[in-house]
Amino acid sequence: MLGHLTRETRFLIKDRGALFWLLLAFVLSIVAVTFGIAEVSEQRETIATLIKEDAADRANALEGQEDWGSAAYYAFHLTYAPPSDFAFAAMGQRDSSPWKHRVRMLALEGQIHEADTRNADFGLVGRFDFAFLAASVAPLLLILLLYDLRASERTMRRHDLLVATAGSSRSLWLPRALVRVTALVLLLLIPLWVGAMIEGTAASLALQASGIVVASLLVWWLIVELIGRLDASPSILLTSLIGLWLALAIVVPAVSKAAIEAANPVPDGGEILLLQRETVNDAWDLPAEATMEPFVERHPEYADHSEIGEEGFEWKWYYAFQQVGDQVVEPLATQYREARLARDAQAGLASWLSPTSLVERAFEKLAGTDARSMIAYENQVRAYHGELRAFYYPLMFPEEPFDADALSDLPAYDPQES
Amino acid sequence: MSTVTRIAREEWRLWLRSKVVVVAALIVAVLLAATSVLTVNRIAAEQSQRIEQQVAAEQTFFAQPDRHPHRMVHYGHYAFRPPPPLAVFEPGVDAVTGQSIFLEGHRQNTAMFADTKAAADLGGFASLTPASLYQLLLPLLLIVLGHAIFLRERESGTLAVMLAQGQSGTRLALGKATALLAVIAIFMIPLIGVAAYSISLGESALAAISLVAGYFVYLCVWGAIVLAASILLKQRAVSLGALIFVWLFAALIVPRFAINASSAAIDAPGKIESDLVMLAEQRKLGDGHNAADPAFMQLQAQVLQQYGVETIEELPINWRGVVASFSEAELTELLNSYAEKRMGLEASQSRLFGLFGVVSPTIAISSASRTLAGTDLATHHRFLRESEDLRFGFVQALNEKHVTALDYQVDLNRNNGEEASRAATINASAWRVLDEFRFAPDSASQRMDRAMLSLAILIAWLIAATGVVYIASRKVKL
Numbered sequence: 001m002l003g004h005l006t007r008e009t010r011f012l013i014k015d016r017g018a019l020f021w022l023l024l025a026f027v028l029s030i031v032a033v034t035f036g037i038a039e040v041s042e043q044r045e046t047i048a049t050l051i052k053e054d055a056a057d058r059a060n061a062l063e064g065q066e067d068w069g070s071a072a073y074y075a076f077h078l079t080y081a082p083p084s085d086f087a088f089a090a091m092g093q094r095d096s097s098p099w100k101h102r103v104r105m106l107a108l109e110g111q112i113h114e115a116d117t118r119n120a121d122f123g124l125v126g127r128f129d130f131a132f133l134a135a136s137v138a139p140l141l142l143i144l145l146l147y148d149l150r151a152s153e154r155t156m157r158r159h160d161l162l163v164a165t166a167g168s169s170r171s172l173w174l175p176r177a178l179v180r181v182t183a184l185v186l187l188l189l190i191p192l193w194v195g196a197m198i199e200g201t202a203a204s205l206a207l208q209a210s211g212i213v214v215a216s217l218l219v220w221w222l223i224v225e226l227i228g229r230l231d232a233s234p235s236i237l238l239t240s241l242i243g244l245w246l247a248l249a250i251v252v253p254a255v256s257k258a259a260i261e262a263a264n265p266v267p268d269g270g271e272i273l274l275l276q277r278e279t280v281n282d283a284w285d286l287p288a289e290a291t292m293e294p295f296v297e298r299h300p301e302y303a304d305h306s307e308i309g310e311e312g313f314e315w316k317w318y319y320a321f322q323q324v325g326d327q328v329v330e331p332l333a334t335q336y337r338e339a340r341l342a343r344d345a346q347a348g349l350a351s352w353l354s355p356t357s358l359v360e361r362a363f364e365k366l367a368g369t370d371a372r373s374m375i376a377y378e379n380q381v382r383a384y385h386g387e388l389r390a391f392y393y394p395l396m397f398p399e400e401p402f403d404a405d406a407l408s409d410l411p412a413y414d415p416q417e418s
Numbered sequence: 419m420s421t422v423t424r425i426a427r428e429e430w431r432l433w434l435r436s437k438v439v440v441v442a443a444l445i446v447a448v449l450l451a452a453t454s455v456l457t458v459n460r461i462a463a464e465q466s467q468r469i470e471q472q473v474a475a476e477q478t479f480f481a482q483p484d485r486h487p488h489r490m491v492h493y494g495h496y497a498f499r500p501p502p503p504l505a506v507f508e509p510g511v512d513a514v515t516g517q518s519i520f521l522e523g524h525r526q527n528t529a530m531f532a533d534t535k536a537a538a539d540l541g542g543f544a545s546l547t548p549a550s551l552y553q554l555l556l557p558l559l560l561i562v563l564g565h566a567i568f569l570r571e572r573e574s575g576t577l578a579v580m581l582a583q584g585q586s587g588t589r590l591a592l593g594k595a596t597a598l599l600a601v602i603a604i605f606m607i608p609l610i611g612v613a614a615y616s617i618s619l620g621e622s623a624l625a626a627i628s629l630v631a632g633y634f635v636y637l638c639v640w641g642a643i644v645l646a647a648s649i650l651l652k653q654r655a656v657s658l659g660a661l662i663f664v665w666l667f668a669a670l671i672v673p674r675f676a677i678n679a680s681s682a683a684i685d686a687p688g689k690i691e692s693d694l695v696m697l698a699e700q701r702k703l704g705d706g707h708n709a710a711d712p713a714f715m716q717l718q719a720q721v722l723q724q725y726g727v728e729t730i731e732e733l734p735i736n737w738r739g740v741v742a743s744f745s746e747a748e749l750t751e752l753l754n755s756y757a758e759k760r761m762g763l764e765a766s767q768s769r770l771f772g773l774f775g776v777v778s779p780t781i782a783i784s785s786a787s788r789t790l791a792g793t794d795l796a797t798h799h800r801f802l803r804e805s806e807d808l809r810f811g812f813v814q815a816l817n818e819k820h821v822t823a824l825d826y827q828v829d830l831n832r833n834n835g836e837e838a839s840r841a842a843t844i845n846a847s848a849w850r851v852l853d854e855f856r857f858a859p860d861s862a863s864q865r866m867d868r869a870m871l872s873l874a875i876l877i878a879w880l881i882a883a884t885g886v887v888y889i890a891s892r893k894v895k896l
Contacts, residue, residue: 046691101690119686123534128674135541285485346538361541
C-alpha cells in the first residue's frame with residue numbers, strides 16, 4: 001500500500017490541474033482564517049473600548065444624582081457576548097444578531113430588541129469564513145479533484161489497460177483518490193490549526209472541527225466515488241456532480257428553511273413593542289393602583305411599600321409600570337423566543353439532509369455563534385436586567401435614604417455567567 | 419436560411435437530444451417559477467401588511483385622549499417601510515435591516531426585528547430569491563450547456579470540414595453565440611413577467627426595463643465567457659473545470675471576500691460605540707426635562723429679553739415647552755451628525771464592495787439589481803433619514819403646542835393630584851400635527867444614477883468578454 005501511495009504522490013506532483021485546486025484550497029483557507037482572526041480581534045477591541053467608555057459614562061451619569069430613581073434612570077449598563085476562541089472559524093449569527101447592548105432599568109422589552117448590527121450588505125452576502133469554505137467550497141474542490149480519476153483514463157484509452165495490469169482496482173483507484181483527499185484535508189486544516197494556536201483554541205475543539213471537515217469530505221468522496229463509477233464522459237460526470245452539489249448545498253437548505261419558517265410562525269416583533277409601549281404609556285393616565293396591583297402580584301415583598309401618594313411624581317410608580325410593561329408582553333416575548341428555538345431545533349434536524357448545512361451548523365455550535373448561543377446571550381441580558389431590579393427595588397420601594405456609596409455595589413455584568 | 423442560424427439550430431437540436439441538458443434546464447425553470455411565485459406572494463402580503471400597520475399607527479396616535487403634550491412626545495409613533503414593487507424579484511437588504519422603526523422624543527432608535535434574526539439557520543446561502551437564482555444558477559446552466567459548444571466540433575472533426583468549406587471561425591462562433599443567446603432569451607421570460615407585474619403594481623417602466631436589461635447583459639457576459647472557454651480550450655473536461663472555477667470564484671468567493679475586505683478596510687463603529695461618544699457630548703447640552711438646568715441660562719436670558727419681562731413666570735408662553743423644543747433641536751442636530759457619519763461610513767463600505775464588480779460580474783449585477791429594485795442600502799438609509807424627519811417634525815410640533823397651548827403655572831402644578839394633572843393637558847385635536855408617512859421608493863432616474871457605475875462595469879465586462887470571443891474565433895485553426 002505504501003508503495004502505491006508514494007507512486008500516486010509522485011503522479012500528483014506532476015498533475016498541474018490537481019495541484020492548482022489544492023493550492024487554491026490552501027490559499028482560501030489562509031484567507032478565511034486570517035480574516036476571521038482579524039474580525040475577532042476587532043470585535044474584542046470594540047468590547048474593550050466599550051467597557052472603558054461605558055464605565056466612564058456611568059460614573060459621569062451617577063455623579064450628583066440625589067435619589068435611587070434618577071440613578072437608575074440615567075445609568076446605562078453594557079452587556080456583551082465576547083467572541084469565543086473559535087469564533088474566527090465561524091462568525092455565524094454574530095453578523096445578524098446583536099451581541100452587545102446597553103440597558104438600564106426601564107422596561108427591558110423596549111431595549112433588548114435593539115440591533116446594533118453591521119452594514120446590512122454584510123449580513124446579506126455573508127462572510128468568507130472557514131465554516132463556509134469547509135461546508136460549501138471544499139466539496140466543490142473535492143469534486144474537481146476526483147471526478148475524472150477514472151473517466152480521464154478512459155478518455156486516454158488507458159483505463160482498461162490500467163485495470164488489467166493493476167490486478168485489483170483497489171490498489172489502483174483507492175490510493176490515487178486517497179492521496180488527493182488527504183492532501184486537500186491537510187491543506188485546508190493546517191491554516192485552521194495555526195489559527196487555533198494563535199487564538200488559543202482548546203485542542204479538543206480544534207480536533208472536533210477537524211473531525212467534522214474530514215467526515216464531510218469523506219461523505220463527498222463517497223458521493224463522487226458512486227457517481228464516478230458510471231460509465232459516462234468526464235463532462236457528464238462533472239455536470240451531474242455539480243448538480244448534486246447544487247441540490248445539497250443550496251436547494252435542500254433553501255427549501256427546508258422556507259418550510260420550517262412557514263411551519264413555525266414567529267410573532268410579529270412590532271406587536272411586542274407596540275403592546276409594551278401602550279402598556280407603559282397608558283399607565284400614566286391610569287390610577288396608580290392599576291399599576292401597583294399587578295406589580296405587587298409579582299413582588300409581594302413590596303406589598304407594604306406600594307402606596308403611591310396623590311401628590312407629586314414617584315419613581316416607585318414609574319418603575320412599577322416599566323415592570324408591568326414587561327410583564328404584559330411576557331407571553332409574546334416568550335413565544336418569540338420559543339419560536340426561534342423551535343425553528344433552530346427543526347433546522348438542526350433538516351440539516352441532516354444537507355452536508356453543507358450540517359457542517360456550518362456544527363462549526364457555529366463549536367464557535368458559540370449559533371442561534372442557540374445568541375438566544376443564550378439574550379437570556380443573560382435578561383438575567384442581568386433582573387439583577388439590576390433586584391439591586392434597586394429593595395432600596396427604592398421601602399424608600400431607603402439615598403446613599404451614593406451604595407452604588408458601587410451595583411451588579412456588574414459578567415459575560416461568563418449563565 | 420443563413421449559415422449562422424443553421425449552426426444555431428443544429429446546436430439546439432443537439433441540446434434537446436441530451437438528457438443532461440434537458441433535465442438541467444427543466445430543473446432551473448421549475449426552481450425559477452416556484453421561487454418567483456413564492457416571493458411574489460410573500461412580498462405582496464408584506465406590502466399590504468406594512469401599509470395597514472402604518473395607517474393603524476397613525477389612527478392610534480390621533481385617537482389618543484387629551485393629554486400633556488410631552489406625554490405624546492414619549493408616546494411616540496412608528497414608521498414602516500413597505501417593500502417596493504420590484505422587491506418581488508429582489509428583496510435585497512430588507513430581510514437584514516428590519517422594516518419598522520419606533521419614533522419618540524430624545525432618541526433615534528434602530529430598525530428592529532430583522533427577519534434574519536429569527537430565521538432558521540441552515541448555513542451559507544439558504545434563502546433563494548428570483549434574483550439570486552439569476553445571479554448564481556443561470557450562469558451555471560449556461561456553463562453546463564455551453565462548455566463544449568465550440569470544442570465539440572473540434573473533437574468530432576467537423577471543425578476541419580467546416581473550415582475547409584470556407585466557413586470562417588467568426589461565423590461559426592456567431593452561430594454558437596446565437597444558440598446561447600436564444601437560451602438566454604428564453605430564460606429572461608420569467609424575469610420579464612415579474613418586471614411586467616411590478617409595473618402593474620406601480621413600478622416605473624424605466625426601472626423595470628433597466629433591471630431586465632441589466633440581467634440580460636449579465637447573462638450575455640457569462641454566455642461570452644463560456645463561448646470563449648470553449649473556443650480556447652481543447653478538451654471538454656478542461657473547459658468545464660475551468661468554467662466551474664470561474665463561477666466558483668466570481669459567484670461564491672469574491673463576493674464574500676469583498677465583504678471581508680471592505681469591512682476590514684473601513685471601520686464603521688456600531689451604534690452603541692458612537693452613541694457612547696455622543697452621550698458625553700449630549701450631557702453638555704443639558705437635560706430638556708429639567709428647565710432649571712444651567713445649560714439653559716443663556717436661552718433664558720435671550721427669551722426674557724425678547725418678551726421684555728423679568729422672570730419666566732411673566733412670559734406669555736410656557737417656558738418648559740421652550741426648553742423642550744430648544745433641547746430637542748440641539749440634540750437632534752447632534753444625533754443627526756453622528757447618524758450621518760455612521761451612514762457615510764457604511765455607504766463607503768458598500769461603494770468599495772461595489773468596486774469589486776471589476777473582479778466579479780456577479781457583484782456588479784447584484785449591486786445594480788438591489789439599487790434598481792430600490793432595496794439597497796442607500797434606500798434603507800433614506801428610510802432612516804425620512805423617518806427621522808417625521809420624528810423631529812411631530813416632536814417639535816408637539817413642543818410648539820406645549821409652548822403656546824399650555825399655561826406655565828398649570829404645567830408646573832401637574833403632579834399635584836388628579837385634578838391638577840387633568841388640568842395640565844391639551845385638547846386631543848392637537849395630535850393632528852402628525853404628518854402622514856408613506857415611504858416610497860426613489861424615482862427611477864435617481865435609482866438609475868446610482869446604478870450607473872455597476873451597470874457600466876457590467877457593460878465593460880460584456881465588451882471585454884465578447885472581445886476575447888472575437889479574437890479567439892478569428893484565430894481558430896485546426
